[in-house]
Amino acid sequence: MRLINSAPMGSPSTAALRPLERSRIYEDVGERLAEFVGEARMAPGDQFPTERELAHKLHVSRTSVRQSFVVLQALGFVDVRHGEGMFLRRTRGFGESLTKLLERRRRLPDVLDAREALEVKLAELAAGHRGDDDIKSMKAALAQMEAEINAGGLGIEGDAAFHHSIALAGRNEILLHLIDAMAEVIQESRVESLSEPGRPPRSLEAHRRILAAIESGSTQLAAEEMRLHLRVVADVSLLRWQPEPSDDVDTRA
Amino acid sequence: MRLINSAPMGSPSTAALRPLERSRIYEDVGERLAEFVGEARMAPGDQFPTERELAHKLHVSRTSVRQSFVVLQALGFVDVRHGEGMFLRRTRGFGESLTKLLERRRRLPDVLDAREALEVKLAELAAGHRGDDDIKSMKAALAQMEAEINAGGLGIEGDAAFHHSIALAGRNEILLHLIDAMAEVIQESRVESLSEPGRPPRSLEAHRRILAAIESGSTQLAAEEMRLHLRVVADVSLLRWQPEPSDDVDTRA
DNA sequence: ATAGGTCCAGTGGTCCAACCATTGACAACG
DNA sequence: CGTTGTCAATGGTTGGACCACTGGACCTAT
Numbered sequence A, B: 001m002r003l004i005n006s007a008p009m010g011s012p013s014t015a016a017l018r019p020l021e022r023s024r025i026y027e028d029v030g031e032r033l034a035e036f037v038g039e040a041r042m043a044p045g046d047q048f049p050t051e052r053e054l055a056h057k058l059h060v061s062r063t064s065v066r067q068s069f070v071v072l073q074a075l076g077f078v079d080v081r082h083g084e085g086m087f088l089r090r091t092r093g094f095g096e097s098l099t100k101l102l103e104r105r106r107r108l109p110d111v112l113d114a115r116e117a118l119e120v121k122l123a124e125l126a127a128g129h130r131g132d133d134d135i136k137s138m139k140a141a142l143a144q145m146e147a148e149i150n151a152g153g154l155g156i157e158g159d160a161a162f163h164h165s166i167a168l169a170g171r172n173e174i175l176l177h178l179i180d181a182m183a184e185v186i187q188e189s190r191v192e193s194l195s196e197p198g199r200p201p202r203s204l205e206a207h208r209r210i211l212a213a214i215e216s217g218s219t220q221l222a223a224e225e226m227r228l229h230l231r232v233v234a235d236v237s238l239l240r241w242q243p244e245p246s247d248d249v250d251t252r253a
Numbered sequence C: 001a002t003a004g005g006t007c008c009a010g011t012g013g014t015c016c017a018a019c020c021a022t023t024g025a026c027a028a029c030g
Numbered sequence D: 001c002g003t004t005g006t007c008a009a010t011g012g013t014t015g016g017a018c019c020a021c022t023g024g025a026c027c028t029a030t
Helices: A025-039 A051-058 A062-074 A098-104 A108-129 A132-150 A156-169 A173-181 A183-195 A199-216 A219-239 B025-039 B051-058 B062-074 B098-104 B108-129 B132-150 B156-169 B173-181 B183-195 B199-216 B219-240
Strands: A078-081 A085-088 B078-081 B085-088
Touching: A025 A051, A025 A062, A051 A062, A062 A078, A062 B062, A098 A173, A098 B173, A108 A156, A108 A173, A108 A183, A108 A199, A108 A219, A108 B108, A108 B173, A132 A156, A132 A199, A156 A173, A156 A183, A156 A199, A173 A183, A173 B098, A173 B108, A183 A199, A183 A219, A199 A219, B025 B051, B025 B062, B051 B062, B062 B078, B098 B173, B108 B156, B108 B173, B108 B183, B108 B199, B108 B219, B132 B156, B132 B199, B156 B173, B156 B183, B156 B199, B173 B183, B183 B199, B183 B219, B199 B219
Parallel strands: none
Antiparallel strands: A078 A085, B078 B085
16 A cells, blocks of 8 residues: 655645645635625725625625624724615725735835835924933833843844834824834844844944934934935845745736 | 703703714724733733633623624734634734724824825835836826816816825835725815815926926935925815814823 | 604624534543 | 544534614604
């Protein structure tokens, strides 16, 4: 009797026997709904079919349909009104959450550009508001970073704390929320950048210049210093990055 | 027999008889979970109690608990692993979706700053990539705006189309997603701004300058023109804006 | 005729109880 | 000692029941 795939681990890539992945039903329903919105040419304000009808048509339980809509509502794509029905709010990017976007398609350049857009503005705002507490926490973060580096570390914790304290100092809940949502991917690029030989001290120096600019109250200078810093970080990160073989086709025009 | 509130409509504001609003259970559960994360000092990676246990403790059905977690997962705050349990991913801003944030706390300055952060960068990126199709759709949008204005309108449609075509030309899905998520509130500020006497023609002119900058390929100039344009828009919008009486206290530090 | 009230069918909101699918740990086996 | 089987715990899904809200149809008194 011939044994198939007797090798204990790391056997050659048997394409057919790759692990099959099961998605959750409410995700599938979400995709179908996205299709439906397109096919039915739904416009904002239009009403969806009933929960019961959708459940029947899609051969799933009403619970699953509801789960889909609960998510869609949280993402702001639909309005659910008790006793009335469910209505479309906006069409573009239907069903696509930022989180899923960041997980699925990790184009590093996009992440770095988005980060720059947000953080440069936050530094500018921070320079405009700059409270004593804000400055204090920034200095504390820099001290922490310096200590980490002197101890032979990369200063990752301090780096993260510094950028976060600036984000807080910006006093803009929307931008803060966006930066927080991207925290994970940003953290990855941070580690990469600081792993480059000689980077941590230079990064610390750049941080000092940013802090000085913020403390001086010059919004323009603060923005410029932050931009400069992030461009350097981006360059280093991009060195190691190479686009994945396109696993799917970009359907956008 | 004395009738209370016999006035047919628009009776004086009886504070106690304001319409009471009922929240959905899964939203309440979400808030409790946020509390719990704080009280229990949960850190990323920590495991939540079982669905069944939470349902029992909170005196709600397991279904409601699940709906909460479905949302939390979509927003990227928790990881739900079949057969294992539910785990915390990130702490900051727990349970707060951008949509809810934009609905609840409509601080116009925040919106305008966030818009500037995103659109300035998008204009810069657009100038870097600039494909023929992109330029073409921008020109079409400007033509539409001009036609609207000549017809006595405000050019709102054309304005929106112009900014959107730039966002598309930026070739950055993350920034595009963020702008789309803010589309509604941005649209409101757009209407306000263009309603100001004499605004539409001036806005059209600013758009032409932006387009020229993008077409020239100068990323820096494109960014600067967009920033200038948005600052003017912001000034106009802010004229009519006044902060609402603070209906709740900011709990953040 | 019409203003007002009542009733009711349709819709989303919640709950429950059962069962399926996956995981990890542990015991049993060779 | 490693392999295999078993099992309990956990999330995933279902169907059905009932509640709460909305809007319109219908009725009624003026």
